[in-house]
Amino acid sequence: MGIGTDEQETVVQFNRNGKTATIYTSDSTIMTKLDKLVGNGYYSVQREVKNEDGLVVAKFYSLLDKSLVSFRSSKTTRVLTDEQRKAMGERFKAMRGKREWKYIGVVTVVVNAAYMKFKNLVESFGVCHVQKQCITQIVVMMILRKSR
Numbered sequence: 001m002g003i004g005t006d007e008q009e010t011v012v013q014f015n016r017n018g019k020t021a022t023i024y025t026s027d028s029t030i031m032t033k034l035d036k037l038v039g040n041g042y043y044s045v046q047r048e049v050k051n052e053d054g055l056v057v058a059k060f061y062s063l064l065d066k067s068l069v070s071f072r073s074s075k076t077t078r079v080l081t082d083e084q085r086k087a088m089g090e091r092f093k094a095m096r097g098k099r100e101w102k103y104i105g106v107v108t109v110v111v112n113a114a115y116m117k118f119k120n121l122v123e124s125f126g127v128c129h130v131q132k133q134c135i136t137q138i139v140v141m142m143i144l145r146k147s148r
C-alpha cells in the first residue's frame with residue numbers, strides 16, 4: 001500500500017554556492033512529472049524508496065542545474081480576444097465530439113453483447129416490447145453522462 005495523500009511531501013534542497021539540487025518526493029503526482037523529465041540531461045533518479053511490498057513510495061532526484069528551480073510571484077491569467085476565445089471554443093467542441101464517439105463505440109459493443117440481459121431487465125419493469133436500438137440509446141446516454 002502506498003503513502004496517504006496527507007503524508008505525501010516534496011523537499012527541494014540546494015546550497016547557495018552549489019550548482020546542483022536534490023529533490024525528495026513521496027508525492028505520486030510530482031514523481032510522475034519528474035519521471036517524465038528524467039533523461040533530458042538535467043534530471044536523474046538517485047535512489048528509490050520501496051515499502052515492504054516492493055512498491056516505490058518515494059524517490060530522490062538529482063537536478064544538475066539548480067537555476068531550473070523557480071518560484072512564481074503570482075498566477076498568470078490569459079487575456080484572449082473574442083476571436084481567440086471563439087477559436088478555442090471550436091477546438092474544444094471538436095475534441096468533445098471525438099471523445100463522445102469513442103465512448104459510444106465502446107458502449108454499443110457492450111450493449112450488443114449483453115442485449116438479452118438488458119431486454120429482460122427492462123421488460124421486468126413492465127415495458128411490454130423493447131427494441132434493441134432503444135436500449136442502446138438509453139445505456140449510451142447514461143454512460144456518457146457518467147463519464148463527463
